[in-house]
Amino acid sequence: MDKILVTTDFSSNSKAGLRFAIQLASQHEYELTFFHSYYIANLTSMSDAVFADYERKEADKIQKKLNQFVASVYSDMEVVSKNKKCVINSAVFAESNIREYAQENKFSFICISTRGSGKFKKIFGTNTSSLISHSIVPVIAVPHNYRKSEIKSIIYASDLVNLENELKKVIEFTKPLKAKVEILHFNYPAEITTNKKTIDELMKRNSNHNIKLHVENINLAESLISNIEAVIKQSKPSMMIMFTQQNRSFFNKVFFSSNSANYSFNAKVPMLVFNKI
Structure with a gap:
């Protein structure tokens, strides 16, 4: 069974990650582990x-708080909990704690809200960005205002490099959800066009997976993020999928461009990011 590590800092905004993971588990059999990283100095x-002795007593309080926090989200969603665990783990740095725990325990995905609250706001946002950049385990970044909604359609943003291998992972994730997939690609001026025949053959081989290719010219007057958001606004997908380190080009244009904010802070829909490493 696939496993999802769902992180929380107990803020109301972090409930978004829990809600999305619970929704995923309602459409496919995932084992959910709700995780809180803490440190007592x-x-x-x-x-x-x-x-x-003091640390043990405080850890017991934190564990009870996590159990109650998770139970409240299930109650609010009117969903019966199953295949779930609540785990707390002590470490100085939350991001590395999450990343190492997920890798060591062979989780399929890490699910995290893109924004915390109060004194955790900046740290939590940084954790999301750092996880996306460094985690070997794929990361699902969920907008803080996400509400329960069936996952029906997914945009997979791609530069069409290594499309066949990436599409296998996309299909593996989307097939159990019975969600349709829209491959989104932007053409740049003077960009070498990927072999159209190869792409057509690949699409034909996967015709039974409800996949379509959406190609349009990039609007250079806007950032890549703005171009993507325009398509999202029109298509209204349930979530988006991307891959990191696509020859240090496409992903960097989105996440690290000096002309745009980090997408993980501005995403309008949940975003799943696979790390090519």
């Missing part, structure tokens, strides 16, 4: 033994 003169 010994800032007093407590002895090691006294601090260890």
